[in-house]
Amino acid sequence: MATSEGVTASVHRGGQRSAAAILRSQMRNIAPFLTLICLSGFFAIASPSFATLDNLGNILTQVSVTGIIAVGLTFVILCAEIDLSIAAIANVTGIAVAYFTLQESYVNIANVPLPGWAAILLSLALCALLGLVNALGLTVIGIPSFIMTLAMMQIAAGISALLVRGQIAYKVPDLVTTLGSGSIGGIPWIVIVAAVMLLAGHLVLTYTRFGRYVYMVGGNREAAEYSGLNVKLILGSVMVISAVCSGIAGMLGVAHFGSAQQNEFDTYLLDSIAAVVVGGTSLFGGRGGIGNTIVGLFVLGVLNNGLDHVNIDSFLKILIRGLILLAALVINVYAQRLRARAAE
Amino acid sequence: MPQGRSPILELREITKAFGGVEALRGVDFALYAGEIHGLVGENGAGKSTLMKIIAGVHPEFSGHIALDGREVRFRSARDAHAAGIAMVHQELSVAPDLSVAENVFLGTQPTNRFGLVQWRRMAREAGEQLARFGIDVDPMTRLGDLPIGLQQLIEIARVLFSGARIIILDEPTSALSPPEVERLFTTLRRLRDEGTGIVFISHFIEDILRISDTVTVFRNGRKVHETEAAATSKAALIEAMIGKGREALEETYAHDITLPPRGNRPVVLKADALSLARSVQDVSFEVCAGEVLGIYGFMGCGQLELARVLFGKIKPDSGVVLIDGDRKAFASTAAARRAGIAFVPESRRAMLFHQEPVYKNISISVLDRISALLLKPARERSIAVRQVDQLQIRPAAVELDLGMLSGGNQQKVALAKWLSYPPRVLVLCEPTRGMDVGAKNDVINIVRELSAKGLAIIVLSTEPETVLSLADRIIVLKRGAVVREFAGEVVSKDRLLEAA
Numbered sequence: 001m002a003t004s005e006g007v008t009a010s011v012h013r014g015g016q017r018s019a020a021a022i023l024r025s026q027m028r029n030i031a032p033f034l035t036l037i038c039l040s041g042f043f044a045i046a047s048p049s050f051a052t053l054d055n056l057g058n059i060l061t062q063v064s065v066t067g068i069i070a071v072g073l074t075f076v077i078l079c080a081e082i083d084l085s086i087a088a089i090a091n092v093t094g095i096a097v098a099y100f101t102l103q104e105s106y107v108n109i110a111n112v113p114l115p116g117w118a119a120i121l122l123s124l125a126l127c128a129l130l131g132l133v134n135a136l137g138l139t140v141i142g143i144p145s146f147i148m149t150l151a152m153m154q155i156a157a158g159i160s161a162l163l164v165r166g167q168i169a170y171k172v173p174d175l176v177t178t179l180g181s182g183s184i185g186g187i188p189w190i191v192i193v194a195a196v197m198l199l200a201g202h203l204v205l206t207y208t209r210f211g212r213y214v215y216m217v218g219g220n221r222e223a224a225e226y227s228g229l230n231v232k233l234i235l236g237s238v239m240v241i242s243a244v245c246s247g248i249a250g251m252l253g254v255a256h257f258g259s260a261q262q263n264e265f266d267t268y269l270l271d272s273i274a275a276v277v278v279g280g281t282s283l284f285g286g287r288g289g290i291g292n293t294i295v296g297l298f299v300l301g302v303l304n305n306g307l308d309h310v311n312i313d314s315f316l317k318i319l320i321r322g323l324i325l326l327a328a329l330v331i332n333v334y335a336q337r338l339r340a341r342a343a344e
Numbered sequence: 345m346p347q348g349r350s351p352i353l354e355l356r357e358i359t360k361a362f363g364g365v366e367a368l369r370g371v372d373f374a375l376y377a378g379e380i381h382g383l384v385g386e387n388g389a390g391k392s393t394l395m396k397i398i399a400g401v402h403p404e405f406s407g408h409i410a411l412d413g414r415e416v417r418f419r420s421a422r423d424a425h426a427a428g429i430a431m432v433h434q435e436l437s438v439a440p441d442l443s444v445a446e447n448v449f450l451g452t453q454p455t456n457r458f459g460l461v462q463w464r465r466m467a468r469e470a471g472e473q474l475a476r477f478g479i480d481v482d483p484m485t486r487l488g489d490l491p492i493g494l495q496q497l498i499e500i501a502r503v504l505f506s507g508a509r510i511i512i513l514d515e516p517t518s519a520l521s522p523p524e525v526e527r528l529f530t531t532l533r534r535l536r537d538e539g540t541g542i543v544f545i546s547h548f549i550e551d552i553l554r555i556s557d558t559v560t561v562f563r564n565g566r567k568v569h570e571t572e573a574a575a576t577s578k579a580a581l582i583e584a585m586i587g588k589g590r591e592a593l594e595e596t597y598a599h600d601i602t603l604p605p606r607g608n609r610p611v612v613l614k615a616d617a618l619s620l621a622r623s624v625q626d627v628s629f630e631v632c633a634g635e636v637l638g639i640y641g642f643m644g645c646g647q648l649e650l651a652r653v654l655f656g657k658i659k660p661d662s663g664v665v666l667i668d669g670d671r672k673a674f675a676s677t678a679a680a681r682r683a684g685i686a687f688v689p690e691s692r693r694a695m696l697f698h699q700e701p702v703y704k705n706i707s708i709s710v711l712d713r714i715s716a717l718l719l720k721p722a723r724e725r726s727i728a729v730r731q732v733d734q735l736q737i738r739p740a741a742v743e744l745d746l747g748m749l750s751g752g753n754q755q756k757v758a759l760a761k762w763l764s765y766p767p768r769v770l771v772l773c774e775p776t777r778g779m780d781v782g783a784k785n786d787v788i789n790i791v792r793e794l795s796a797k798g799l800a801i802i803v804l805s806t807e808p809e810t811v812l813s814l815a816d817r818i819i820v821l822k823r824g825a826v827v828r829e830f831a832g833e834v835v836s837k838d839r840l841l842e843a844a
Contacts, residue, residue, distance in 0.1 A: 209715050215700075216708055222694045225657065227709045227761065228681025286699065 043306030063301035072245030080285025087269035088156035090250030098169035098260035116173030131243025135236035180255020202290035218285025358407035382556030400424030430508035440488030445470035518644025605832035612800035618663035638815025646824035655687035656680035684768030698747035703728035731760035752783025
């Protein structure tokens with residue numbers, strides 16, 4: 001999936017262009033894949049417990065929550081925008097779904113117990129609403145997405161704080177519990193949900209008119225406007241999609257972790273952005289896709305998981321992750337330049 | 345020109361090529377202290393290129409420059425500036441987010457001995473300078489909040505008061521109102537009398553004749569004529585600019601063209617009293633089915649803004665657009681497209697997706713007609729193939745990235761994207777700019793065919809040839825207002841230039 005678009009493109013061009021030119025223009029897709037293979041190879045040799053089926057399951061489970069958030073974020077980054085409120089929206093949605101569920105008597109939260117379906121719908125409505133506020137700030141008022149979603153990050157964290165008031169809630173609706181922490185035939189539901197959402201994101205981006213518009217707006221916003229596209233509607237939509245994906249990740253995440261509390265999702269902001277960008281989706285918009293995001297998720301998952309299997313100072317791991325992310329960013333920017341040169 | 349003195353600036357045998365195309369061929373030029381030297385010539389004649397060489401913007405050229413009789417070679421604009429040469433460029437180059445005072449002192453802010461900016465002193469001095477120029481604004485206002493004309497005046501003021509001995513003004517009056525032009529001229533005359541050498545480039549030949557002591561005419565990268573301003577006339581200068589000689593006749597439409605009489609075809613688009621800040625003033629016109637309306641004017645005459653108002657990109661301050669008699673207020677370009685307006689801007693970069701294949705570029709504007717939810721790639725490709733075929737886009741490969749096509753073929757793609765579902769009105773900005781003769785002719789033929797099919801077409805251009813070769817009727821814009829309409833009569837390049 002990662003290189004499907006690239007492969008068709010290069011087949012058609014094969015006659016006119018040299019292999020080197022194709023390689024250069026596909027750098028964005030090839031580099032993350034090579035990174036993944038190298039990392040996997042390294043950990044497989046360094047640790048006998050890494051390359052096992054069990055551990056593959058671990059990695060898949062570990063990247064699921066990030067993966068669900070990354071689906072929506074891919075749309076946003078393809079449009080050359082950013083969403084910094086994803087983790088905070090995931091958090092508040094997870095807390096909301098617990099807030100609307102009957103908790104055990106020892107949980108000291110003045111909550112509003114509702115039937116499970118109502119709790120889920122209300123929580124989804126909440127994250128969609130927050131996404132809509134992002135969308136309106138970006139398109140109607142014209143606040144850059146970086147700043148708008150930074151504010152939203154605080155707002156969502158604020159709502160979370162008001163709902164739980166420093167307490168921890170445990171119960172969520174049964175459906176959410178099953179999808180977040182249950183499994184079927186040995187496969188965790190959360191992995192299945194992540195896979196389905198990634199697939200859906202890929203289908204929307206590749207086969208729908210809306211998906212084409214996302215790529216075109218990201219590729220050249222001015223040209224999209226002069227082609228008579230409703231650029232604001234498209235930008236607004238991706239912000240809402242991003243918030244809803246984060247919300248779903250938040251609900252399932254709460255069930256997965258077994259509790260809903262403040263600041264539970266903080267690390268997912270960087271992880272999700274890293275997954276999308278490491279995978280090769282261009283920060284300048286218009287290039288990349290869900291295939292890239294999947295590769296990025298695996299790079300991050302293998303890295304996080306593999307570092308636990310080898311004997312490394314646990315404080316060094318943070319630095320290593322940072323360096324890998326930097327390398328990916330360098331490749332991302334460099335690939336953009338190579339491609340621009342190849343196009344000339 | 346002043347006799348018996350040596351020039352402060354002398355250029356000999358200047359030749360400059362851009363990627364194999366010669367922009368200047370062996371040009372000599374001399375500027376004296378206490379002289380205002382007017383430069384005229386068509387777009388691309390080489391005026392701006394020569395001035396940019398003087399100002400150090402183009403360090404690569406062959407030939408010699410002597411300043412006060414000593415040979416110099418500027419490697420950058422900074423070098424030229426240090427030697428006392430300052431230039432106001434055609435494109436506004438101000439910092440809109442800084443204050444007026446900071447713009448006036450850009451790069452030369454007064455500082456105290458700790459290197460800190462002396463804000464109060466800067467504001468006071470900026471205010472004084474601008475007042476001398478007749479500009480009354482608070483120096484601490486954000487420059488971007490001022491009207492474009494005022495911004496241009498402030499940029500000019502910065503250069504005029506920079507203490508430079510040689511001042512080059514490239515098209516400084518295009519966005520200025522008549523009283524502002526007067527103020528500029530008063531200041532220029534004073535600087536001249538103080539001994540400054542001034543080069544003044546303008547399309548407005550009346551302005552050139554009024555302000556200049558000497559006038560030089562450029563054509564096709566050559567200096568073709570130099571005269572004292574008092575000894576020439578507008579007609580003589582226009583003739584020198586276009587060249588009545590054999591060399592360029594068939595290319596330049598210097599001969600007369602008779603516009604067809606206006607039939608009684610239905611009006612498709614009517615613009616009624618459109619106004620936009622300082623750029624468009626009370627513009628009204630109609631376009632009929634099957635008619636090509638040419639809108640001609642010099643750079644900065646407001647036609648680009650007018651075109652964007654028609655396509656819903658900019659909201660006019662007042663006035664309405666009517667399509668088939670219905671009043672339309674476009675909230676977005678998407679609304680304008682749905683109302684049947686197609687738009688090709690003057691810059692292909694602003695219109696096309698260079699990293700996407702040709703077929704996606706062609707289908708983008710009609711995607712909602714061919715697919716509801718899911719894309720139909722086969723249909724997209726067949727539409728693209730048909731357009732590529734009809735407009736003879738080469739190479740005829742719809743899978744190729746657009747960026748790999750030549751400029752002329754890209755321009756055809758920019759047209760093609762609107763044609764698979766023909767619009768009611770086609771608005772074309774500079775449709776043949778920067779294209780070779782063959783591609784130009786192709787585009788002209790395409791536009792004529794579309795017109796024959798009954799499309800209402802508006803062509804906006806700063807190139808008289810483009811308008812003359814395409815239009816059935818021509819209106820001339822000058823400083824945002826319609827000053828002349830040519831319909832059913834004889835028109836020529838001279839007459840267009842004369843009117844603008």
